Amino acid sequence: MRTWIRWIVFLTVLAAAGWLPAERRSLQPEDLYRVLEVADPQVSPDGRHVAVTVTRVTLADNAADSDIWLVPLDGGAPRRLTAGPKEDHSPRWSPDGRVIAFVSNRDGVADLWLIAADGGEARRLTQSKADIQSPLWLPDGRGLVCAVRKVPEGQAETENPYGAELPKCTARTIDRLLYRQWDTWLGDARNHVFHVELAGGTMRDLTPGDFDTPPVSLASRHDFAVSPEGAELCYVRVTAPEPALSTNLDLYRVPLAGGDPERLTPNPALDKQPRYSPDGRFLAYVAMTQPGYESDTERLVVMDRRTGERRDLTAALDRSVVEFAWHPDSSRLFFTTRDEGRTGICTVDLAAGRVERLAHAGTVTGLRVTPDGRRLVFIRSHAHQPGELYAMPAAGGEARSLTAFNRELLQEVELPALEDFWFTGADGARVHGFLLRPPRFDPGRKYPVVMTIHGGPQGMWADEFLTDWFTHSLITAPGYVGVFINPRGSEGYGARFREEVSRDYGGRCYLDLMAGLDHVLASYPFVDAGRQAAVGGSFGGYSVNWIMGHTTRFKCLVSHAGLYNLAAFYGATEELWYPAWDMGETPWTMPELYARWSPHARAAAFATPTLVTHGEIDFRVPVTEGLSLFTTLRVKGVPARLLYFPDEGHVIEKPQNNVRWWKEIHRWLGDYLK
Numbered sequence: 160m161r162t163w164i165r166w167i168v169f170l171t172v173l174a175a176a177g178w179l180p181a182e183r184r185s186l187q188p189e190d191l192y193r194v195l196e197v198a199d200p201q202v203s204p205d206g207r208h209v210a211v212t213v214t215r216v217t218l219a220d221n222a223a224d225s226d227i228w229l230v231p232l233d234g235g236a237p238r239r240l241t242a243g244p245k246e247d248h249s250p251r252w253s254p255d256g257r258v259i260a261f262v263s264n265r266d267g268v269a270d271l272w273l274i275a276a277d278g279g280e281a282r283r284l285t286q287s288k289a290d291i292q293s294p295l296w297l298p299d300g301r302g303l304v305c306a307v308r309k310v311p312e313g314q315a316e317t318e319n320p321y322g323a324e325l326p327k328c329t330a331r332t333i334d335r336l337l338y339r340q341w342d343t344w345l346g347d348a349r350n351h352v353f354h355v356e357l358a359g360g361t362m363r364d365l366t367p368g369d370f371d372t373p374p375v376s377l378a379s380r381h382d383f384a385v386s387p388e389g390a391e392l393c394y395v396r397v398t399a400p401e402p403a404l405s406t407n408l409d410l411y412r413v414p415l416a417g418g419d420p421e422r423l424t425p426n427p428a429l430d431k432q433p434r435y436s437p438d439g440r441f442l443a444y445v446a447m448t449q450p451g452y453e454s455d456t457e458r459l460v461v462m463d464r465r466t467g468e469r470r471d472l473t474a475a476l477d478r479s480v481v482e483f484a485w486h487p488d489s490s491r492l493f494f495t496t497r498d499e500g501r502t503g504i505c506t507v508d509l510a511a512g513r514v515e516r517l518a519h520a521g522t523v524t525g526l527r528v529t530p531d532g533r534r535l536v537f538i539r540s541h542a543h544q545p546g547e548l549y550a551m552p553a554a555g556g557e558a559r560s561l562t563a564f565n566r567e568l569l570q571e572v573e574l575p576a577l578e579d580f581w582f583t584g585a586d587g588a589r590v591h592g593f594l595l596r597p598p599r600f601d602p603g604r605k606y607p608v609v610m611t612i613h614g615g616p617q618g619m620w621a622d623e624f625l626t627d628w629f630t631h632s633l634i635t636a637p638g639y640v641g642v643f644i645n646p647r648g649s650e651g652y653g654a655r656f657r658e659e660v661s662r663d664y665g666g667r668c669y670l671d672l673m674a675g676l677d678h679v680l681a682s683y684p685f686v687d688a689g690r691q692a693a694v695g696g697s698f699g700g701y702s703v704n705w706i707m708g709h710t711t712r713f714k715c716l717v718s719h720a721g722l723y724n725l726a727a728f729y730g731a732t733e734e735l736w737y738p739a740w741d742m743g744e745t746p747w748t749m750p751e752l753y754a755r756w757s758p759h760a761r762a763a764a765f766a767t768p769t770l771v772t773h774g775e776i777d778f779r780v781p782v783t784e785g786l787s788l789f790t791t792l793r794v795k796g797v798p799a800r801l802l803y804f805p806d807e808g809h810v811i812e813k814p815q816n817n818v819r820w821w822k823e824i825h826r827w828l829g830d831y832l833k
Contacts, residue, residue: 182599183570183571183572183573183598184571184572184573184598185572185573185597185598185599185632185635185636185637186572186573186574186598186630186632186633186636187633187636188633188817188818188820188821188822188825189218189818190568190572191626191630191633191814191817191818192216192217192218192814192818193568194545194565194568194624194626195213195214195215195545195564195565196212196213196214196545196546196626197211197212197213197538197545197546197547197548197562197564198211198212198213198214198248198524198525198538198546199211199212199248199249199250199525200525200527200536200537200538200548201250201251201252201527202232202252202527202528202529202530202536203252203256203276204252204254204255204256204530205256205530206232206529206530206531207231207232207233208229208230208231208232208276209229209230209232209527209536209548209561210227210228210229210230210240210250210252210259211227211228211230211250211538211548211562212225212226212227212228212247212248212249212250213225213226213227213228213239213564214246214248216814217814218814218815218818221813221814221815222244223246224243224244224245224246225245225246225247225248226239226240226241226242226243226247227239227240227241227247227248227250227259227261227274228240229276230548230561230562231561232529232534232536232550232561234561237562237564240259240274240276240278241261241263241274241281243263243265245263245264245265246262246263246264246269247261247262247263247265247272248261248262248263249261249262249292249293249294251294251295251296251303252276252296253296253300254296254298254299254300255300256276257275257276258273258274258275258276259273259274259275259276260272260273260284260294260296260303261274261281261294262290262291262292262294263281264290266283268287268288268289268290268291269287269290269291269292270283270284270285270286270287270291271283271284271285271287271291271294271303271305271355271360272284283360284355284357284360285355285360285362286360287307287362288309289307289308289309289348290307290308291305291306291307292305292306292307293305293306293373293380293381293382293383294355295383295384295385297385297389297415298385298387298388298389299389300357301356301357301358302354302355302356302357303354303355303357304352304353304354304355304365304383304385304392305352305353305355306350306351306352306353306372306373306383307350307351307353307362308348308349308350308351309348309349309351309364310347310348310349311347311349311351311367311368311369312364312367319332320332331344331346335401336401336402336403336404336733336735337375337376337401337402337403337733337734338733339733339778340375340376340733340734340778341733341778341779341808341809342774342776342777342778342807342808342809343778345375349368349369349370349371350371350372350373350374350375351364351365351366351367351372352364352365352366352372352373352383352392352394353365354415365392365394365413365415366392366394366396366413366420370396370397370398371396371397371402372394372395372396372397372411373394373395374395374396374397374402374408374431375402376402376734377406377408377429377431377453378395378431379395379431379432379445379482380432380482381432381433381434381482382394382395382431382432382433383395383433384433384434384435385415385435386435386439387435387436387437387438387439388439389415390414390415390416391412391413391414391415392412392413392414392415393410393411393412393423393433393435393442394410394411394412394413394433395408395409395410395411395430395431395432395433396408396409396410396411396420398422403733403734403735403736404735404736404739405450405451405736406428406429406447406450406451406452406453406736407426407427407428407429407450408429408430408431409422409423409424409426409430410422410423410424410430410431410433410442410444411423423442423462424444424446426446426447426448427450428446428447428448428449428450428451428452428455429446429447429453429455429457430444430445430446430447430460431444431445431446432444432445432482432483434483434484434485435485436485436489437485437487437488437489438488438489439464440463440464440465440489441461441462441463441464441489441509442461442462442464443459443460443461443462443483443485443492444460444462445457445458445459445460445480445483446458446460446471451736451739451740452736452740453734453736453737453740454615454617454650454657455654456477456478456479456654457479457480457481458471458472458473458474458479458480459471459472459473459480459483459492459494459507460472461492461509470512472492472507472509472512472514473494473507473514475514476496476505476514477653477654478496478497478498478651478653479496479497479650480494480495480496481494481495481496481497481502482494482495482524482525482526483495483526484526484527484528485528486528486532486553487528487530487531487532488532489509490508490509490510491506491507491508491509492506492507492509493505493506493517493526493528493535493553494506494507494526495523495524495526495537497619497621497650497651498519498651499591499651499652500577500579500591500593500619500620500621500622500645500651501519501520501521501522501621501622501651502521502522502523502524502621502623503516503517503518503519503520503523504516504517504518504523504526504535504537505517506553515555517535517551517553517554517555518551518555518558520539520541520558520622521539521540521541521544521622521623522539522540522541522546522621522622522623522624523537523538523539524537524538524539524546525537525538528553529553532553533552533553534550534551534552534553535550535551535552535553536548536549536550536561537549539558540623540624541576541577541622541623541624542574542576542577542593542595542622542623542624542625542631542632543574543575543576543577543624543632544565544569544574544624545564545565545568545569545624545626546624547560547561547562547563547564547565548560548561548562549561573598573599574632575595575596575597575598575600575632575635577593577594577595577622577631577643578593578594578595578596579591579592579593580592580593580594580678580679580682582674582675582678583674584646584647584667584670584671584674584675585647585666585667585670585671585674586667588647588656588667588671590644590645590646590647590671590674590675591644591645591652592620592642592643592644592645592675592679593620593622593631593641593642593643593644594640594641594642594643594679594683595631595632595634595635595640595641595642595643596635596640597635597636597637597638597639597640597641598632598635598636598638600685601685602685603685604685605685605686605687606638606639606640606685606686606687607638607639607640607687607690607691607692607714607828607832608639608640608641608642608676608679608680608686608687608690608691608692609634609635609639609640609641609642609691609692609693609694609828609832610642610643610644610672610675610676610691610692610693610694611629611634611641611642611643611693611694611695611699612644612646612672612693612694612695612698612699612702612703613629613643613645613649613695613698613699614628614695614696614697614698614699614700615648615649615650615697615698616648616649616660616664616668616698616701616741617648617649617650617657617660618649618650618698619645619649619650619651620643620644620645620649621651627810627812627817628696628810629694629696629699631643633821634694636825637825637828637829639692639828639832640679640683640685640686642675642676642679644671644672644675644676646660646667646668646669646671646672646675647659647660647663647666647667647668647671648660648661648668648698660741661740661741662741662742662743662752662756663756664701664705664741664742664756665705665709665755665756665758666756668702669702669705669706669709672702672706673710676691690714690832691712691713691714692713692714692715692716692717692828692831692832693706693713693716693717694716694717694719694824694828695717695718695719695721696719696720696721697719697720697721697722697779697780697809698721698722699719699721700718700719700720700721700722700780701721701722701723701758702721703716703717703718703721703769704718704721704722704723704758704788705756705758705761706767707758707761707764707765707766707767707769708758708760708761708762708764708765709761709764711766711767713767714767714768714831714832715767715768715769715770715827715828715830715831715832716767716768716769716770717769717770717772717824717827717828718769718770718771718772718785718788719771719772719773719811720772720773720774720777720779720780720784720785720809721758721780721784721785721788722758722780722784723757723758723759723784723785723787723788724757724758724759724784724787725738725742725746725753725756725757725759726746726750726753726754726757727783727784727787728780728781728784729742729745729746729753730746731781731783732778732779732780732781733778733779734779742756758788759787759788759791762791762795765791765792765795765797766797767797768797768798768799768827768831769788769792769797769798769799769800770799770800770802770823770824770827771785771788771789771792771799771800771801771802772785772801772802772803772804772811772820772823772824773785773786773801773802773803773804774803774804774805774806774807774808774809774810774811775803775804775805775806775807776806776807776808777807777808777809778808778809779808779809780809782803785801785803786801789801800823800827802819802820802823804816804820
């Protein structure tokens with residue numbers, strides 16, 4: 160007996176000293192703000208270092224602090240280059256590698272700053288009146304180009320033309336559609352690309368006019384580029400008179416010295432993300448083919464700058480290109496693509512147009528190529544691992560992690576990995592999903608199951624770590640089995656699969672979801688069929704709203720920012736090409752479609768207890784959709800609760816609001832899944 164007591168005391172001392180691994184706990188909402196976000200890798204011209212932005216959120220202050228770090232590409236400890244309580248981001252190496260330009264709001268407006276690559280004090284380059292975005296160095300190192308939002312020259316602000324006599328008036332005068340976007344009122348300002356002189360920081364507008372470049376909608380992370388010889392700027396421009404009605408973005412070029420712009424793409428659909436080949440011969444970009452369809456397949460196109468000839472390099476690949484990078488010798492491109500729940504890496508050579516998969520694990524962002532062309536650098540995350548910096552051979556092979564910023568959190572918190580499953584959905588289609596077991600899983604127990612439905616509808620549940628939406632491990636943290644199905648409409652499974660949700664919102668997608676959940680109940684004995692719940696946001700919220708009018712199998716539901724009355728939604732959302740393609744042209748030209756697939760028309764059958772959550776400044780799915788749903792449930796006597804955020808948009812982003820959101824979801828599920 161005494162021997163056992165001695166062993167217990169001994170092991171307790173070891174654990175307290177940190178010599179034995181402690182049992183890891185489940186993820187909590189507050190833990191999301193201990194995650195260090197690693198983003199935007201930039202390889203130095205000599206290929207020895209990678210500059211990244213590392214963001215830490217302070218929950219108590221409801222604020223983010225971003226700094227620039229330098230990571231040795233061949234191994235070694237990262238070094239922080241900038242420090243401060245504000246946001247330093249978008250690092251860009253000068254062509255000679257001696258200076259790093261970055262964007263910082265340390266003095267209020269987000270301006271361009273410069274710092275020596277070997278450290279020291281940063282100095283402010285610009286004195287902009289509005290935030291600067293997306294800086295790029297000119298090839299000769301004498302300046303940069305960047306994006307700034309400003310009122311076009313010669314046009315007066317019309318927010319309040321009676322300001323002198325009515326200075327406290329807050330009304331807005333609106334003369335065009337797309338007057339607000341996501342969670343922001345757009346006003347009269349437009350995005351323009353500016354040239355910044357390194358000597359003096361003076362700024363010159365390269366894209367004057369009453370249009371946006373880069374666009375405020377449908378934009379990529381790279382919508383303007385400078386040719387390698389430094390002679391011209393290529394940029395993406397909105398050409399439609401009513402941008403809310405059209406997905407037609409085009410590429411233009413203009414001499415950096417000044418001159419008339421020239422349109423390069425006659426395509427009536429979307430063109431974006433231009434990148435010149437290193438040798439200057441080609442211009443690559445991403446293009447769609449179907450006008451008005453924002454979720455069309457995105458193809459990688461290369462234009463010969465000498466002949467004007469265009470080639471679609473990924474025509475045979477039934478997947479969209481997300482982002483891409485040139486090989487330094489201009490012979491091939493590397494790109495990422497969403498495929499069956501992952502975002503992997505592929506390559507295509509210009510000569511033969513042959514596509515080859517190089518990596519298919521987790522979710523890759525920020526793809527870069529080293530100057531010698533031998534390695535790829537990128538950020539990769541998994542549902543069980545926040546994003547870190549990786550490098551891998553450009554020819555393919557194992558990826559090697561270069562950072563471990565989140566090691567401490569992962570040692571403390573248990574994050575189980577996703578498990579793939581496949582099943583037969585509507586019309587005999589093969590459908591994919593993920594299952595996530597709860598922390599400290601016991602196969603002998605029975606667990607409640609929570610099916611979480613993604614937005615889009617052309618979205619995709621992926622093996623990635625999410626901090627700003629439905630985080631996988633927070634769904635399962637209270638002791639639930641998580642089910643994440645990619646039903647009809649999801650991307651990553653081919654164009655036909657994706658397109659079969661349009662104008663069929665409550666059809667095959669709903670049947671796929673129910674079939675997938677039935678498959679889980681039949682295949683995993685630890686799932687309790689008597690305790691089922693469903694959660695969804697945006698289109699996932701629509702699906703939850705549709706579910707409540709068609710089945711009572713769920714103990715409770717959570718509907719966040721979900722479409723409820725489709726005809727009312729059409730008149731209040733901001734990007735009108737979306738309902739025009741997905742739901743029907745308009746409620747007055749196709750009233751039968753809007754009536755057929757609108758959840759509000761099935762309100763007589765609502766009976767499931769539902770938590771409704773919504774933000775006041777949600778311009779994508781306006782707040783009246785959530786308010787109408789909540790009112791209907793309460794009038795009918797169905798148990799319902801409304802969680803309303805006066806200062807949030809489509810996504811609950813502010814840290815303390817987001818923690819409250821998760822706590823209320825956990826409380827609601829706990830009340831009904833005991």
